[in-house]
Amino acid sequence: MADKSPVMIKKYANRRLYHTGSSSYVTLEDLAAMVKKGEDFVVRDAKSNDDITRSVLTQIIFEQESRAGQNLLPISFLRQLIGFYGDSLQALVPSYLQMSIDRFAGDRGAVSEAAARAFGPTGANAFEEMTRRNMQMFTQALGVFAPFQPPRDPGAAPARGEDAKLDAMRAELDAMREKLETIASRK
Numbered sequence: 001m002a003d004k005s006p007v008m009i010k011k012y013a014n015r016r017l018y019h020t021g022s023s024s025y026v027t028l029e030d031l032a033a034m035v036k037k038g039e040d041f042v043v044r045d046a047k048s049n050d051d052i053t054r055s056v057l058t059q060i061i062f063e064q065e066s067r068a069g070q071n072l073l074p075i076s077f078l079r080q081l082i083g084f085y086g087d088s089l090q091a092l093v094p095s096y097l098q099m100s101i102d103r104f105a106g107d108r109g110a111v112s113e114a115a116a117r118a119f120g121p122t123g124a125n126a127f128e129e130m131t132r133r134n135m136q137m138f139t140q141a142l143g144v145f146a147p148f149q150p151p152r153d154p155g156a157a158p159a160r161g162e163d164a165k166l167d168a169m170r171a172e173l174d175a176m177r178e179k180l181e182t183i184a185s186r187k
Helices: 028-037 053-066 075-084 093-106 108-116 121-145 162-185
Strands: 007-011 017-019 024-026 041-045
Touching: 017 028, 028 041, 028 053, 041 053, 075 162, 093 108
Parallel strands: 007 041
Antiparallel strands: 007 017, 017 024
8 A cells, every 4th residue: 555645735825725635725723633633745835836844834833832721842942942053963953853752752642641540659650650761762862962071060160152052951951850850759
């Protein structure tokens, strides 16, 4: 069985989106629903035929983030992400984020199950174990960014530029480890 080709969506100058498969106009909300159902699509500018899928998906995220109570992206994450644009590590960020979200999506069932049992001791333990595994993966991935650089001495002079960014990430990682250890010690 061959893979199904992605649906073609055309975006016109009047900003309307046309679903070529159903021969109807769609909204960003319709495209968001398609993503949630796992339907693949490509958005092309009707005039230039340029692939604008990335900007349309980003626009969908922007609209979702603008709705009250629907924030998935913490402000600190957004700031760090912006900081990677033009950075020497920029090329590594997409694959790292893809790996992380794939891992999280793979654990989605376990997360849902743990949340459903969150009030029982087994649910809390399952959630903590999944969090520990994800933290181990995160720590290993960070090692790729600075494999030969030892952790900084807290009494050392403040770092500048790239070192400062890595130190900030290490500090956040240390804070997350402390939180995890606190959670684990509550057993």
